[in-house]
């Protein structure tokens with residue numbers, strides 16, 4: 001089915017996207033092609049966290065100079081593109097992901113592209129309090145603090161619905177609470193901003209993906225509540241959510257299998273994709289810059305689709 005391949009909306013805009021093509025899916029009913037993968041492992045890699053030893057001064061006067069970001073699910077897809085946007089704007093970035101081999105390879109490529117001392121890779125599953133906490137501590141130890149967190153890691157698997165809740169919603173809550181411990185101005189932190197990756201399915205239902213939809217609605221609600229909580233409490237931390245429509249990533253492959261017991265609704269999903277269109281990871285990721293740098297943005301849900309961006313307004317229930 002052609003729509004599961006790259007569309008006219010998608011252009012090869014950077015290396016990140018060049019590394020992420022070949023995600024065609026024989027949808028509905030079939031299996032996708034395997035992605036092109038990055039290459040060799042570094043035998044010298046021994047720790048779960050790795051970073052280069054020297055730093056670069058290329059970043060002076062950039063929007064995020066002196067800032068440190070943590071990105072979960074940073075090795076592929078939207079998280080990888082967010083990582084590049086943050087690096088391009090001067091931040092240092094800790095990449096957290098379960099995929100250690102590709103994480104290490106990516107970090108080395110980023111080191112070459114953006115300068116040494118700008119990145120740190122930590123193997124961390126957002127389901128693990130211990131691993132997540134250790135990654136935050138390593139980031140603080142390495143870069144001196146944390147200013148930005150992108151809670152981005154997520155999966156789509158209606159069959160493994162408990163795991164979907166554990167990663168997509170509980171992982172965001174866990175990351176946010178850990179970040180609040182590090183960033184809270186009332187506890188010696190320097191304040192900061194959290195961007196939670198939700199989805200357009202966090203704003204309206206995706207009928208073929210009820211659990212995924214629930215997690216993303218949860219992320220939107222949690223984000224808005226924590227934003228208000230932080231403002232009322234004087235923590236100096238803003239919390240916003242990014243809500244992309246359909247994006248061509250690994251998650252957007254082999255859809256019928258991911259729908260599990262709802263796979264009979266694959267055709268309806270195809271029709272929605274055809275109606276709404278798809279966007280690229282860089283078209284999504286570029287929007288984090290505004291949410292990060294604009295200090296008036298707190299508790300925002302930013303929808304990003306082929307039609308453009310839109311800050312969502314919610315009905316008042318008071």
Ligand SMILES: NC(=O)C1=CN([C@@H]2O[C@H](COP(=O)(O)OP(=O)(O)OC[C@H]3O[C@@H](n4cnc5c(N)ncnc54)[C@H](O)[C@@H]3O)[C@@H](O)[C@H]2O)C=CC1
Pocket residue numbers: 072073074075076077078079096097098099124125126127152153154155167197198199200243244245246247248249250251252
């Ligand atoms: N692709 C799409 O159409 C859309 C995706 N999203 C959301 O964007 C976020 C990123 O998705 P994609 O880039 O599309 O996915 P992807 O599958 O391309 O990349 C996900 C990354 O997260 C990592 N990851 C998975 N489970 C993890 C865990 N437990 N702990 C740490 N890292 C983990 C993976 O190794 C991978 O590097 C997700 O939250 C997803 O729900 C939102 C709207 C649309």
Ligand SMILES: CCCCCC(=O)/C=C/C=C\C=C\C=C\[C@@H](O)[C@@H](O)CCCC(=O)O
Pocket residue numbers: 156198199200201203204205206209244245246247251252255269275
């Ligand atoms: C099946 C692949 C899911 C990929 C992951 C993801 O998060 C993508 C979500 C993309 C879009 C979700 C759209 C939800 C739309 C509903 O709210 C629907 O009610 C809107 C109907 C709009 C219309 O004009 O028909």
